[in-house]
Each structure stands twice: as structure tokens, then as C-alpha cells.
Amino acid sequence: MKKRILLSFVFLLSAGQIIFAQTKEEQEVKERMWGDQFEGFQQTKAPEKWKDESAVILGRTFDYEVKALPVVPKLYEGTFFHERVLLQDKAAIEKYSEFNTGVILGKKGIFKYSKDKEIYIGIKIIKPDGKVEEVDTTEGVVKEMESDNKKAEYKSFAVPGIDVGDILDFYYVEKRIVPSGVIAKLETQYIPVASEYPVVIQRIALNHKKWCFLLAKSVNGAPELKFDRESEEGYRTYSLVDRDREKIDYDDYHWFFPRREIPMIKFEAYFSTARARKVFGSYGFFLTQNQEMKSTLKDEEILNLISWAKRVSKSQYSGLDKFISENYKKEKDINVFLEEAYYFARQESYRKGFENAYLNDLKQPNGIIDLAFAAKMSNFLDKKKISYDFIVTPKRWDTGLDDMLLYDELAFLLRINTPDPIYLTNFNRFSLYNEIDPGFQGNEAYKISFKNKSLIKLNKNIPVCPDNFSVSTTELNVRLSDSNLQQMVVNESTSMTGALRNKYISSFVTPYEYIDACKNDKYETPLLVDVYKSKGKIEELTKMRETKVNEDNTDRKTEVQELIKGELGLKNDFDIDSIRIVSLGMWSEASELKYSVDYRINEFVNKVGPNYLLEIGKLMGGQIDIDDKEVKQRKLDVYFPYARAYENEICFEIPNGYTVNGIENLVSDFSNGYCEFHSSAEMVSNKLIFKTRKAYKTNFMKAENWNDLLDMLNAATKISEQKVLLKKI
Amino acid sequence: MRKILIIPLLLVVSSFDVCAKKDDENYQLATRLAKEYPKEEAVILNSTTEISFSASVNGTIYAMEKNSEEIMSLRMNARISRFVFYDSYSEIQDSRLADEKGKRISVSPVCGNYEQEDLFHSDVKVCSYARSLDLIGDILCFDHTKKYLDLKYLSRQYFSDPMPIRNKTITLLIPDWLESDILLVNAENYQIEKHSERIANKELTKVSYHAVNLKGYEHENFSLGMQRSYPHILILNKKVKLDKSNQDLLADLNDKYAWCKKLIDGLDTDYSEIGPLVNKLTTDAKTNLQKIERIFYWVQDNIKYLAFENGIAAYQPDEAHQVLAKRYGDCKGMANLTKAMLKEAGLDARLSWLGTNSINYDYSLPTLAVDNHQICTVFLDGKTYFLDPTEKFIGISSVAERIQGKPVMIENGEHCLLDTIPVLSSEHNLEQYKIDFAVNKDRLEGNYHAEYDGNSMLDLFRFLNSNEKNKEAELLEDYLDRGHRNVGFSSLSYENLYKRSAPFSIDANLDVENSVNAFSDELYIEIDPYKEFNFFSIEEERVDDFYIGEKIDLTAEISLQIPAGCQVKHLPDELSLSNDYYSIQCSYELVGNKIKYLKAFRFNQSIIPVEEFENWNDAIKRLDQFYEDQIVLTLNK
Incomplete structure (x- = not known):
């Protein structure tokens, strides 16, 4: 496996033109990079406290430049990365011994590349005796990709002659030219200051010239960027220096949002002409009107953005008004009224065109973005004179409210001010009315006061839906096969609500089940066969449907098989006899996804002498396995996707001629403020009824409460490993 | 005017009908085939490859390979991808997709370049052609022509493809001026017919192979690759009988050796850096064998292996001094450095060529397809040592499983030596462990002692060596618990880490949670924490032999102190399974107040061949049943 060391520093490289010969540009880059007198590049020793680390980064710089090119509507963007690392063991040598200038996908011959990009690389090895050897980077292996007569080259090379104790000093520079138009946003970048090796000292500098603007912020404890200088050639520089940074080790951590935890700089660069800036204002481009780097979002910018979205959406979606005025003109109940409006909008955005796109392998209708949705619904509410709040909040995996800065971090929703507030959040094909997207549950948020033209921070955070809102309830009726007592015959009936329903619905519901569930609904989404009149076309569509349904059923069976196999931790394949969707949960009045599966498995019943040991605990599903390192060392907060509960009722029929022993071991009762696990078992007639409930009561937990969670997981694991004895009478 | 209108209309209608009928036939065929190949998106109905040979006026010989495929979709919106590979010695001349x-x-x-895992660079390139077929039964025709600029590199043609093929024909048009042998390989379980005819007026012989109903090739885990299992023809282009030809071909072993030797004769080692290093390493070595060991181990430990395959460079080693300076090399470069260092130490070291166990040809076949690896052979005191420095931590008296038993061509002046790499028995890889357990509530606790030798030791060393040094104990614990979450190790102490001369041994405390279940007056005890090969059956539809990777020799002795106040009620029955490939012996015995559980797995070969799968799966079923059973103790009342 090739190690692509540069990838560890967050930025994803794509192939570009590599500069081979000693061009003037290359010489300039080389002089600039090797000539950098930054303190870290003079270091030769690591602090004693890091002597057992695999590698120590003695010095590191990340410089970013952006400017508009004269005459042509294009931008220049450059990243200059320089690192000096002391390699202290063979694993570090392995990691740093191969470089790749590009990322390509070797699989199935599909390649990615971009043009107008130049890459410069320089590597020096400093031996413990101080001898410096510069690596000839022209020696690597040049590879190429070609399509439509466009050619891109990339390069792989191995670093020669490195040993434990050596220092590797290397730079990687990427210069890009990108088209700009009158306004352009460049890709968001996240530059961490803490990484897998400790860092003695590092610098991050962002440089921009006139017409190019910076939105940047230090988050999660990274030092602040400060204005440094304006150079003679017109670059304004913001920079930070960070020292003595411990490594951050989070490989394979569970429930972890890197952007909320790792100290880093996030930034975006924009270009705009003066006129464009005036015209576009804040419409997704939070531009400063001067050259100062922007680190906060102003109320007025968010206000302008929302007002603009409301204005734009006024002229759109007249269908909704028409639908409501034709069908619900006299409806007094706000709830009924809004629910209808919500489902009309959902069906219009997703169901229309779905069947055609599906049959013809076209891109599915992807609805509308949440801002447009919120703007559209708010106009509707204005018209109907319904009291509501327009709320803005960050996406919880991106940032907290105080660090909100970039357009892509913002989420928009509406809260209807009824005694029990109703939330209208962005929707998808299966979303339900008045369900709060888990992506911002528990968040701090602002409501917009259009009247006062201000943002008001909500007194209370957006509610976290409790664990009984997202519940998976499974009933397993299990008996042993008459012909083979080591085979379990299982009927599983599961129902899912809330976020769990949303997560699994597309694995269980096939496209035509969805289409049929929407058939002849009041939102006028007919089947294609009902639209066409031509006999030939109808026959063709019928044939296509039949084929698709067969294919989908086969695919679903495989997917469900894998799902159950994973869920129960089965080691062998097993047979599914039938899958039946009982309820899709498409509408609020029947919002549960319910399905039933019949299957047979040949595990969990072990013959011991004349008796059988039944691994009944396994039937409650596999338990999460947390690596020792994470168990012992986790210092990062825990971000669950949402509060949720898993309930099981296993009804096991004791075979004739056997008694059951050990059901007392199936009882557990554990609860704390964050989670709980309960289990019970009893005999009812000849059936063992084993019930469990495991709940994550919240969607967030501070790191200091980590053990509270582990205690619950241990309690659940303990029960999942319990067995009962079927003893021959 | 009306008549004129009617005629074209009729034409349209009738042609529509023909199409409709044809489409309908295709649809029916496709739906039938879809049942036969439920996992496939498409099938190749017909595939033909025709290879012809030509000589240009200036004597340059080349071959043209014309390929034509008719592909039928079995699903709607089937995504068809076709790949054509080429390299420095071949080029794609023409390609065409049609309906x-x-x-x-x-x-x-x-x-672009074809990227392969574990290969740093290869000159193999690939062109991919992608197209979607909308409806079931749609047809895509794909033709392409490939030109071989050097006939040595036209050595093999496979019948199979990742897509199933209904009909496959490979035809060779061999001119009278070319002496070629064609060998059909791995055809035993396939329907392949050969037809040969002389076409006098064209002064050539036409040889055709026709295969039907070929399953799609799928890469299988634990496989030695398609060369060993899938049917193909080996093309041995031996001699050109034309006055003007400048093509050098391989007629026999002498030609093959001469060609390989020419590549190493051009090497010019600079000993200025090698000499001092060899002196440093061997200065206090008491015997020549010690010198060999020190040099061999130094190369293993200090040169990083990077795989290069690049046209001629797939055979041409890097200069030894360059490998030393760069601290990396491929097998050829590492073998060449080893040779240069040994020669500098005054020893008789030679470069040697061989094929690893993914190739099952031998040197009786004069083709480049025979070998894919290079090592260094040393002769000392009448003994031969085969040194493969790409094998980290391997001892001098050992050879890797992948080259054992393989024919080897050894550098030897004008005429090579042929030899065979010795085959080591499974005892060489001995892994043994001993556990003394006592019951503590619902867990077993005890002392663990293990010893690893041969491959079992190498696996452990390589795992540790590739990770960070400050994680050694943590990694060892991970290695020992083998992913079982209820198994925990502590207080580790070990000897001979990274030593090649003695087995690695380790002692530790071990506890196994949830391994004792109490039911009223009985204890059910699961004494085996590992259960090697549990649920290890092989899929029935597997095509390739199952490659275990080594000859296993594993023995374990687990004893259990019977708790005071208990007596044995039930012990599982003995299990004894044995055949030419493996033996599995497991038994329980009551010895004093202890239960002794012994198990031994011995694999005489590193593969389980396809014909053995059924027996293997039966054996695993019995082993699974054995593992299910447990010790039952009763409490004395």
C-alpha cells in the first residue's frame, strides 16, 4: 500500500503538470522554500519528552496566496507547504519514504485530473552528523493519463537513503490558475495545527491581494490569525505561529466530528469585482466591503441573505398556493394546513420526475436547498399570516454558533409559534412533517427579526428529540427447526421511527414500492403508465417496471441479508425466505417503517452432550466494539448522530422435551444521565420472552463522561454474550 | 402523390417490425441468460481474437492481435467497461464501439498508467472504454487491434474475461517462416476444442481454439492468481526463419539464459561504497557462513523493498551501488546488492531467476512468462544457499513459502545451472502455545506461554515492525488476542524479538471473559479461546485453489484446574481428521485434577486444491461441531 504522506495534511491533491527541468519558476520556488529562515527549519533536535514518538515535526509552514490575474478573468492560487520532520522509527520511515504528486484511482481505469496546475517538490535529508543530501526529484517515475486528447502527468518517487535518526526536510508547492468570472469562491480549506505527530513550531500564513477576500477563523483552540504586514508587491498577510503542539490521535474513534475537535484554521478565499460585490451583497458570498480578513458573520449579512432568498422565491412555486387554496381554503387547524403544505412541497420536489429518472438511470430530482425551502415556506406563512420564526443555526458536524462563518456551515429552518412549536426543516424523499433534522438538534441558534433587522439568539437551544423519538423495535419469534435443532427459524418484525427510520428506509423500500405508495395521492403524482396513452409505450413501461421490480427485489434481498448478517454478527451466509414491507411510513398518520423478514440461521445453538447451549444474547444484535486505545485514552467530546433506542423482544419457543436453565442471567438494569440498558427474561407457557432496551438519551456528551457510556456498553455486551441451556428432560 | 407517400411508410413499418422482432429475441435471450448469470450486468456472446504475424521489408517482425466482442446487457442501464492493456512493447492501433x-x-x-496495489511502478498502461446499455438485450460491439512490437512479449492469451463469455475463439495464423509452439494450459475442466489446418496458398498454419460457456473471472481472496487456474494458451515464438530478421526469440533454455545474462553483463558495480560497508559488517565474522548471514540480514534490514516492473527493467537489475545509496530497490536490485556485497566478501554469489508460486511453468518452456522474481544464490562448502533479501527477518537456512519447490536458473558463465529451491516441511513454521487455566466466576484465568518459529514468527515480526515503536506491547496484545474481544493479555515478557536464530517466545497472563456459564449445579466451560479454523469453510463456487500462505504446524496444550467441589460430567469427544493435505487432532483427557485439552493442526502443503474443497468443508463442519461442545462440571452437593 503506497503511503501518500501529503494527504495526512488534509489537502487532497489532484494531478497536475509537474515541473521537471530547472525552470526559472522552479528555481524561484526552490530559493523561496529553502531560503525560509523560519525558526523550525533550523531545528535539529526534538524535545526529550517526545523521544518515544514515531516522528516529531521540528518545523512546519503552510503559506497560502491568492490574487486576481491582470486582464484575464482568472485567479492564481498557491499553497506552499514545508515540513521538517525527525524520523524516530521504521514506521515513520515507511510513511515518509514514498511521495506521490497526484491522487489517481487505479481501480477500473477511472482517473481524475485537473489542468492548469503546477506542482513543485523539493526534499532534503539531513543526517545525524549534519550532512545534507538533496534528493533529485527529477528521478521519480512519471506516469500519465489521457482522455479527450487532454493529457496530465503525475509522478511517484521513493526517497532514497533514509535511516532512523535522519531529518527529512521537504516542500510541496501547488500553483493553480482558475477561472473567476466577476465573482468566485475558491474551495474551503481546513488546515489542522495538530496532527498525528507532535510539532515543535509551525506557521500558517494567508496572503491575499486586492479584489481577493479572505474568510478565515481559528477554531478549537488554534491560535488566532493576526494581520502581519502588507508586502511591496501588494500581498496582505495574516499569520499565526504555534509552538509545542502535542499530537492528536483519533484513528477509528467513534462519534467524532473532526471540525468540532481538532485545532485548525478554516478559510475560504473569494474574488469579486467592486460592482459584483455591490450586486451580490451577501447572497451566499459573505464579502467584506474592504480588504480586512473576515472572521465573524454580521447579523445584517445573514439578514440580507435570507431577505434575498425570500424575494427570489416569491415568484416561484405558485403550485403550493394553488393547491392549498383549492383544497384547504376553509381549514382552520394550522397543523392540518401546514402538514398538507409540507407534503405537497415534498412530493412536488421529489416524487415528480422520480419514476422517469429511475427508469432511465437519470439523476434523481434532488429537491431544493434548505434556504430555498425555508424561504418558500416562510413566504407562504407570511401570506397566511401564521406566526413563525425564521431560524439560522450551524450544521452540527461543521461548527458551533460562535464559530459560524461560511455559507456552507449554515442551516435554515422555520419554527411555527403554536403552543407546541412546529418545526419545518429541509426535506428529502421520505422526510416527515414536524421532524427536526438531527443535523442541528441541540444547537444554539438565532431567530431572525425582520422587523428590527436583527438576529436574536434563542433562549433555548433547538430541541434534541428524545431517545423514544428514534426507536427501532424488533420482535423476533424464534423456534428451532423440527428436523434440525441447531437451526433457528426466525420471524423478525421490525418497526422504526424518527432518525432510525430515515437511516434505513432506503435499504428496505424499493423504488417501486415508494412509487406505488405515492400512487394516486392527492398531490397528483400519477404513475407513468397512467400518463401515456400509446399502447406501445404502456407495454414498454410495463415491461421495464417488471424488470426493475425483479432486479430491485433481488438487490434488496442481498442488502437485507448483509444487514442482518452484520447486525447479528453471523459468520456464515444464511437463507432469507421472505421480506415484506408492512408500512413505508410515508405520511405523518402512519409514520413508522415496518417490515417483516423470515429467515433461517445455523448459528447460536451449540450441542453440548445431550443438551443445547443457546446464545440467546446474540439475538439482540451485535454490540459496538471499542478499541482499547479509545477506551482508555479518549479525550475528545462525543457527538452521537441523534438520541435513539433499540428495543428487542425475543420470543423463543422451547422445543418439546427440553427445559430451559439460566434465564436469571439475562437480567440487567443500568441507567445514567446519558444512556441506559435494561433487559429482562421470563417464561410464558413454553416460551422464553427476553426483552432488551438500549438507549442513547442524548446526542452529545462531554469527554469527561466517556466512562458513563462505556459502563452502559459493557452492560449491554455482557448480556449479549449470555447463553441459556436447553436441557434434555 | 399519395402512392409515393404510402411506399416509404410501408418501408418504415416493415423495418420497425424486423427490429421489434429482433429486439424481442434479444430480450428473451437476455432474460434467459440473466437467470444463468444472476450477478452479472452483461455477458459476452461472442469474442474472437485473431493473431497474425508479419515481417516488414527491413526485417522487423511484429504481431497483430485483432479482437472483436459482442456484448449483451442483462440488466437495464447496464454499465459496460472494457479495458485494453498495453506496455512498452505493444500499442493499441485501433478501437471501435458500435451498436x-x-x-x-x-x-x-x-x-493511463495502470496502478496496482503493492507495485510502485509498472509500465503497464490501460485504456478504458465505458458505455451504458439502456435496455435488457441491447448489444454493444467492441473491436480493437493491438500490435506487439516484440514477439517475446506475446506469450499468453486467456480465454476468460471478468464478464462471462458464451463463445470464445482464439485463432493464430502462424506463417511458415515462424517456428511457434502453442500450449493449452489449465483446460481440464473446460470445453475447449482445437482445430488446426494448413493453408498452403497463404503459406501459413491456422490454429484455432474454441471455448464455450466461460464463467466470469473474479479475483478471489487467498488466491495465487489466474495463471494457475484459468484456461489459456502459452505462445512460444521460437525462431524466425527469414534472412533479414533482427528479432531475437527464445528457442530454448540457452536462449532464455543468454537473454537474461546479457542484461546483467552490462552492470558495472562501483565498490567504493560497498567495500567499506562489507568490511565493517564482516570484520569480526569467524566463518564465511557468518559473513553471509551478516550481509544477507543487513540488506533485509536496511533496504526497503519497492516493486518496479518496467518493460526490460522487469529483468534488468539496478546497479548494486545505486541500491545501496538509495536504500531501496526491487527484488532484482536487492539481489544484485546482496551478490555484490558477498562477492566483495570473497564469496561465490550468483544472481538467479525464478517464478514464484503464482506461476506453474518451469524452465523447460523458453518464455518470459516463466519467471517473475530474482534472488541471490551462494555456494559455500558444497552447500547452496538461496537468499531472498525481500523477505524481511528470514533466516539463512529458511526460504519463503512462495519460492519453495520452484525451479531456479542460476547465473553460471556461459551456461546456466538449473536447480530447485528446497521445500521445507511444516515443522519449520512451528507455533505452539500452552495455557494453564483456572476458573474464576464466569471467566478463565491463567498463564500463557507461546513459541513461534519460521513463517509464524515472520508474520509476527513483520506486523510489529511496520508499526510505531512505542506501541510494541499494545500491538503484541492485539496480535495475541486475534481479534477476540473477550480475550485479554497482561504482564507480557518476551525473548528473541527480531532474532532469526531462535524461536520467539512469550509469556503472559491471560483471562477470557464469559467463558464459564453456571446453570444450577453445573458449569459449562468453553476452554478454547481461539478455535482456529472455526467457520473456515470454502465457498463451493470458488474457482482458484485456496492458498493458506504457509504450511501450518500448530500445537496447543490447554489445561484446566478442576475447581474444588466439582467433578467432570462431560468432556467433548476426540476429533481426528487426516489426509494428504492436512491433519487435525483434538482431544480432551482427565489427568489428576486437571483436564488436558490438546489440539494440533498440521498442513503438509500451503494450498487446498479445488478438488479437495468438499473434503475440507466436511472437515470444517466436524471441527465446528467439536468446537461447539464444552466441558461440563457438576458441583458436588
Whole structure:
């Protein structure tokens, strides 16, 4: 496996033109990079406290430049990365011994590349005796990709002659030219200051010239960027220096949002002409009107953005008004009224065109973005004179409210001010009315006061839906096969609500089940066969449907098989006899996804002498396995996707001629403020009824409460490993 | 006017009918085939390859390979991808996609270097052609022509493809001026017919192979690769009988050796850096064998292996001094450095060529397809040592499983030596462990002692060596618990880490949670924490032999102190399974107040061949049943 060391520093490289010969540009880059007198590049020793680390980064710089090119509507963007690392063991040598200038996908011959990009690389090895050897980077292996007569080259090379104790000093520079138009946003970048090796000292500098603007912020404890200088050639520089940074080790951590935890700089660069800036204002481009780097979002910018979205959406979606005025003109109940409006909008955005796109392998209708949705619904509410709040909040995996800065971090929703507030959040094909997207549950948020033209921070955070809102309830009726007592015959009936329903619905519901569930609904989404009149076309569509349904059923069976196999931790394949969707949960009045599966498995019943040991605990599903390192060392907060509960009722029929022993071991009762696990078992007639409930009561937990969670997981694991004895009478 | 209108209308209608009928036939065929190949998106109905040979006026010999495929979709919106490989010695001359009626479909291929895992660089390139077929039964025709610029590199043609093929024909048009032998390989379980005819007026012989109903090739885990299992023809282009030809071909072993030797004769080692290093390493070595060991181990420990395959460079080693300076090399470069260092130490060291166990040809076949690896052979005091420095931590008296038993061509002046790499028995890889358990509530606790030798030791060393040094104990614990979450190790102490001369041994405390279940007056005890090969059956539809990777020799002795106040009620029955490939012995015995559980797995070969799968799966079923059973103790009342 090739190690692509540069990838560890967050930025994803794509192939570009590599500069081979000693061009003037290359010489300039080389002089600039090797000539950098930054303190870290003079270091030769690591602090004693890091002597057992695999590698120590003695010095590191990340410089970013952006400017508009004269005459042509294009931008220049450059990243200059320089690192000096002391390699202290063979694993570090392995990691740093191969470089790749590009990322390509070797699989199935599909390649990615971009043009107008130049890459410069320089590597020096400093031996413990101080001898410096510069690596000839022209020696690597040049590879190429070609399509439509466009050619891109990339390069792989191995670093020669490195040993434990050596220092590797290397730079990687990427210069890009990108088209700009009158306004352009460049890709968001996240530059961490803490990484897998400790860092003695590092610098991050962002440089921009006139017409190019910076939105940047230090988050999660990274030092602040400060204005440094304006150079003679017109670059304004913001920079930070960070020292003595411990490594951050989070490989394979569970429930972890890197952007909320790792100290880093996030930034975006924009270009705009003066006129464009005036015209576009804040419409997704939070531009400063001067050259100062922007680190906060102003109320007025968010206000302008929302007002603009409301204005734009006024002229759109007249269908909704028409639908409501034709069908619900006299409806007094706000709830009924809004629910209808919500489902009309959902069906219009997703169901229309779905069947055609599906049959013809076209891109599915992807609805509308949440801002447009919120703007559209708010106009509707204005018209109907319904009291509501327009709320803005960050996406919880991106940032907290105080660090909100970039357009892509913002989420928009509406809260209807009824005694029990109703939330209208962005929707998808299966979303339900008045369900709060888990992506911002528990968040701090602002409501917009259009009247006062201000943002008001909500007194209370957006509610976290409790664990009984997202519940998976499974009933397993299990008996042993008459012909083979080591085979379990299982009927599983599961129902899912809330976020769990949303997560699994597309694995269980096939496209035509969805289409049929929407058939002849009041939102006028007919089947294609009902639209066409031509006999030939109808026959063709019928044939296509039949084929698709067969294919989908086969695919679903495989997917469900894998799902159950994973869920129960089965080691062998097993047979599914039938899958039946009982309820899709498409509408609020029947919002549960319910399905039933019949299957047979040949595990969990072990013959011991004349008796059988039944691994009944396994039937409650596999338990999460947390690596020792994470168990012992986790210092990062825990971000669950949402509060949720898993309930099981296993009804096991004791075979004739056997008694059951050990059901007392199936009882557990554990609860704390964050989670709980309960289990019970009893005999009812000849059936063992084993019930469990495991709940994550919240969607967030501070790191200091980590053990509270582990205690619950241990309690659940303990029960999942319990067995009962079927003893021959 | 009306008549004129009617005629074209009729034409349209009738042609529509023909199409409809044809489409319908295709649909029916496709739905039938879809049942036969439920996992496939498409099938190749017909595939033909025709290889012809030509000589240009200036004597340059080349071969043209014309390929033509008719592909049928079995699903709607089937995504068809075709790949054509080429390298420094071949080029794609022409390619064309068309629909069933022959109408050209414009598709721009994406071409570039073919990236393979574990290969740093290869000169193999690939062009990919992608196209979707909308409806079931749609047809795509794909033609391409490939030119071979050097006939040595036209050595093999496979019948199979990742897509199933209904009919496959490979035809060779061998001119009278070319002496070629064609060998059909791995055809035993396939329907392949050969037809040969002399076409006098064209002064050539036409040899055709026709295969039907070929399953799609799928890469299988634990496989030694398609060369060993899938049917193919080996093309041995031996001699050109034309006055003007400048093509050097391989007629026999002498030619093959001469060609390989020419590549190493050009090497010019600079000993200025090698000499001092060899002196440093061997200065206090008491014997020549010690010198060999020190040099061999130094190369293993200090040169990083990077795989290069690059046309001629797949055979041409790097200069030894360059490998030393760069601290990396491929097998050829590492073998060459080892040779240079040994020679500098005054020893008789030679470069040697061989094929690893993914190749099952031998040197009786004069072809480049025979070998894919290079090592260094040393002769000392009448003994031969085969040194493969790409094998980290391997001892001098050991050879890797992948080259054991393989024919080897050893550098030897004008005429090579042929030898065979010795085969080591499974005892060489001995892994043994001993556990003394006592019951503590619902867990077993005890002392663990293990010893690892041969491959079992190498696996452990390589695992540790590739990770960070400050994680050694943590990694060892991970290695020992083998992913069992209820198994925990502590207080580790070990000897001979990274030593090649003695087995690695380790002692530790071990506890196994949830391994004792109490039911009223009985204890059910699961004494085996590992259960090697539990649920290890092989899929029935597997095509390739199952490669275990080594000859296993594992013995374990687990004893259990019977708790006071308990007596044995039940012990599982003995299990004894044995055949030519493996033996599995497991038994329980009551010895004093202890239960002794012994198990031994011995594999005489590193593969389980396809014909053995059924027996293997039966054996695993019995082993699974054995593992299910447990010790039952009763409490004395």
C-alpha cells in the first residue's frame, strides 16, 4: 500500500503538470522554500519528552496566496507547504519514504485530473552528523493519463537513503490558475495545527491581494490569525505561529466530528469585482466591503441573505398556493394546513420526475436547498399570516454558533409559534412533517427579526428529540427447526421511527414500492403508465417496471441479508425466505417503517452432550466494539448522530422435551444521565420472552463522561454474550 | 402523390417490425441468460481474437492481435467497461464501439498508467472504454487491434474475461517462416476444442481454439492468481526463419539464459561504497557462513523493498551501488546488492531467476512468462544457499513459502545451472502455545506461554515492525488476542524479538471473559479461546485453489484446574481428521485434577486444491461441531 504522506495534511491533491527541468519558476520556488529562515527549519533536535514518538515535526509552514490575474478573468492560487520532520522509527520511515504528486484511482481505469496546475517538490535529508543530501526529484517515475486528447502527468518517487535518526526536510508547492468570472469562491480549506505527530513550531500564513477576500477563523483552540504586514508587491498577510503542539490521535474513534475537535484554521478565499460585490451583497458570498480578513458573520449579512432568498422565491412555486387554496381554503387547524403544505412541497420536489429518472438511470430530482425551502415556506406563512420564526443555526458536524462563518456551515429552518412549536426543516424523499433534522438538534441558534433587522439568539437551544423519538423495535419469534435443532427459524418484525427510520428506509423500500405508495395521492403524482396513452409505450413501461421490480427485489434481498448478517454478527451466509414491507411510513398518520423478514440461521445453538447451549444474547444484535486505545485514552467530546433506542423482544419457543436453565442471567438494569440498558427474561407457557432496551438519551456528551457510556456498553455486551441451556428432560 | 407517400411508410413499418422482432429475441435471450448469470450486468456472446504475424521489408517482425466482442446487457442501464492493456512493447492501433447494426458509437477512452496495489511502478498502461446499455438485450460491439512490437512479449492469451463469455475463439495464423509452439494450459475442466489446418496458398498454419460457456473471472481472496487456474494458451515464438530478421526469440533454455545474462553483463558495480560497508559488517565474522548471514540480514534490514516492473527493467537489475545509496530497490536490485556485497566478501554469489508460486511453468518452456522474481544464490562448502533479501527477518537456512519447490536458473558463465529451491516441511513454521487455566466466576484465568518459529514468527515480526515503536506491547496484545474481544493479555515478557536464530517466545497472563456459564449445579466451560479454523469453510463456487500462505504446524496444550467441589460430567469427544493435505487432532483427557485439552493442526502443503474443497468443508463442519461442545462440571452437593 503506497503511503501518500501529503494527504495526512488534509489537502487532497489532484494531478497536475509537474515541473521537471530547472525552470526559472522552479528555481524561484526552490530559493523561496529553502531560503525560509523560519525558526523550525533550523531545528535539529526534538524535545526529550517526545523521544518515544514515531516522528516529531521540528518545523512546519503552510503559506497560502491568492490574487486576481491582470486582464484575464482568472485567479492564481498557491499553497506552499514545508515540513521538517525527525524520523524516530521504521514506521515513520515507511510513511515518509514514498511521495506521490497526484491522487489517481487505479481501480477500473477511472482517473481524475485537473489542468492548469503546477506542482513543485523539493526534499532534503539531513543526517545525524549534519550532512545534507538533496534528493533529485527529477528521478521519480512519471506516469500519465489521457482522455479527450487532454493529457496530465503525475509522478511517484521513493526517497532514497533514509535511516532512523535522519531529518527529512521537504516542500510541496501547488500553483493553480482558475477561472473567476466577476465573482468566485475558491474551495474551503481546513488546515489542522495538530496532527498525528507532535510539532515543535509551525506557521500558517494567508496572503491575499486586492479584489481577493479572505474568510478565515481559528477554531478549537488554534491560535488566532493576526494581520502581519502588507508586502511591496501588494500581498496582505495574516499569520499565526504555534509552538509545542502535542499530537492528536483519533484513528477509528467513534462519534467524532473532526471540525468540532481538532485545532485548525478554516478559510475560504473569494474574488469579486467592486460592482459584483455591490450586486451580490451577501447572497451566499459573505464579502467584506474592504480588504480586512473576515472572521465573524454580521447579523445584517445573514439578514440580507435570507431577505434575498425570500424575494427570489416569491415568484416561484405558485403550485403550493394553488393547491392549498383549492383544497384547504376553509381549514382552520394550522397543523392540518401546514402538514398538507409540507407534503405537497415534498412530493412536488421529489416524487415528480422520480419514476422517469429511475427508469432511465437519470439523476434523481434532488429537491431544493434548505434556504430555498425555508424561504418558500416562510413566504407562504407570511401570506397566511401564521406566526413563525425564521431560524439560522450551524450544521452540527461543521461548527458551533460562535464559530459560524461560511455559507456552507449554515442551516435554515422555520419554527411555527403554536403552543407546541412546529418545526419545518429541509426535506428529502421520505422526510416527515414536524421532524427536526438531527443535523442541528441541540444547537444554539438565532431567530431572525425582520422587523428590527436583527438576529436574536434563542433562549433555548433547538430541541434534541428524545431517545423514544428514534426507536427501532424488533420482535423476533424464534423456534428451532423440527428436523434440525441447531437451526433457528426466525420471524423478525421490525418497526422504526424518527432518525432510525430515515437511516434505513432506503435499504428496505424499493423504488417501486415508494412509487406505488405515492400512487394516486392527492398531490397528483400519477404513475407513468397512467400518463401515456400509446399502447406501445404502456407495454414498454410495463415491461421495464417488471424488470426493475425483479432486479430491485433481488438487490434488496442481498442488502437485507448483509444487514442482518452484520447486525447479528453471523459468520456464515444464511437463507432469507421472505421480506415484506408492512408500512413505508410515508405520511405523518402512519409514520413508522415496518417490515417483516423470515429467515433461517445455523448459528447460536451449540450441542453440548445431550443438551443445547443457546446464545440467546446474540439475538439482540451485535454490540459496538471499542478499541482499547479509545477506551482508555479518549479525550475528545462525543457527538452521537441523534438520541435513539433499540428495543428487542425475543420470543423463543422451547422445543418439546427440553427445559430451559439460566434465564436469571439475562437480567440487567443500568441507567445514567446519558444512556441506559435494561433487559429482562421470563417464561410464558413454553416460551422464553427476553426483552432488551438500549438507549442513547442524548446526542452529545462531554469527554469527561466517556466512562458513563462505556459502563452502559459493557452492560449491554455482557448480556449479549449470555447463553441459556436447553436441557434434555 | 399519395402512392409515393404510402411506399416509404410501408418501408418504415416493415423495418420497425424486423427490429421489434429482433429486439424481442434479444430480450428473451437476455432474460434467459440473466437467470444463468444472476450477478452479472452483461455477458459476452461472442469474442474472437485473431493473431497474425508479419515481417516488414527491413526485417522487423511484429504481431497483430485483432479482437472483436459482442456484448449483451442483462440488466437495464447496464454499465459496460472494457479495458485494453498495453506496455512498452505493444500499442493499441485501433478501437471501435458500435451498436448491433454496426453504427459507430463515439466514446473517448481514458488511458493511463495502470496502478496496482503493492507495485510502485509498472509500465503497464490501460485504456478504458465505458458505455451504458439502456435496455435488457441491447448489444454493444467492441473491436480493437493491438500490435506487439516484440514477439517475446506475446506469450499468453486467456480465454476468460471478468464478464462471462458464451463463445470464445482464439485463432493464430502462424506463417511458415515462424517456428511457434502453442500450449493449452489449465483446460481440464473446460470445453475447449482445437482445430488446426494448413493453408498452403497463404503459406501459413491456422490454429484455432474454441471455448464455450466461460464463467466470469473474479479475483478471489487467498488466491495465487489466474495463471494457475484459468484456461489459456502459452505462445512460444521460437525462431524466425527469414534472412533479414533482427528479432531475437527464445528457442530454448540457452536462449532464455543468454537473454537474461546479457542484461546483467552490462552492470558495472562501483565498490567504493560497498567495500567499506562489507568490511565493517564482516570484520569480526569467524566463518564465511557468518559473513553471509551478516550481509544477507543487513540488506533485509536496511533496504526497503519497492516493486518496479518496467518493460526490460522487469529483468534488468539496478546497479548494486545505486541500491545501496538509495536504500531501496526491487527484488532484482536487492539481489544484485546482496551478490555484490558477498562477492566483495570473497564469496561465490550468483544472481538467479525464478517464478514464484503464482506461476506453474518451469524452465523447460523458453518464455518470459516463466519467471517473475530474482534472488541471490551462494555456494559455500558444497552447500547452496538461496537468499531472498525481500523477505524481511528470514533466516539463512529458511526460504519463503512462495519460492519453495520452484525451479531456479542460476547465473553460471556461459551456461546456466538449473536447480530447485528446497521445500521445507511444516515443522519449520512451528507455533505452539500452552495455557494453564483456572476458573474464576464466569471467566478463565491463567498463564500463557507461546513459541513461534519460521513463517509464524515472520508474520509476527513483520506486523510489529511496520508499526510505531512505542506501541510494541499494545500491538503484541492485539496480535495475541486475534481479534477476540473477550480475550485479554497482561504482564507480557518476551525473548528473541527480531532474532532469526531462535524461536520467539512469550509469556503472559491471560483471562477470557464469559467463558464459564453456571446453570444450577453445573458449569459449562468453553476452554478454547481461539478455535482456529472455526467457520473456515470454502465457498463451493470458488474457482482458484485456496492458498493458506504457509504450511501450518500448530500445537496447543490447554489445561484446566478442576475447581474444588466439582467433578467432570462431560468432556467433548476426540476429533481426528487426516489426509494428504492436512491433519487435525483434538482431544480432551482427565489427568489428576486437571483436564488436558490438546489440539494440533498440521498442513503438509500451503494450498487446498479445488478438488479437495468438499473434503475440507466436511472437515470444517466436524471441527465446528467439536468446537461447539464444552466441558461440563457438576458441583458436588
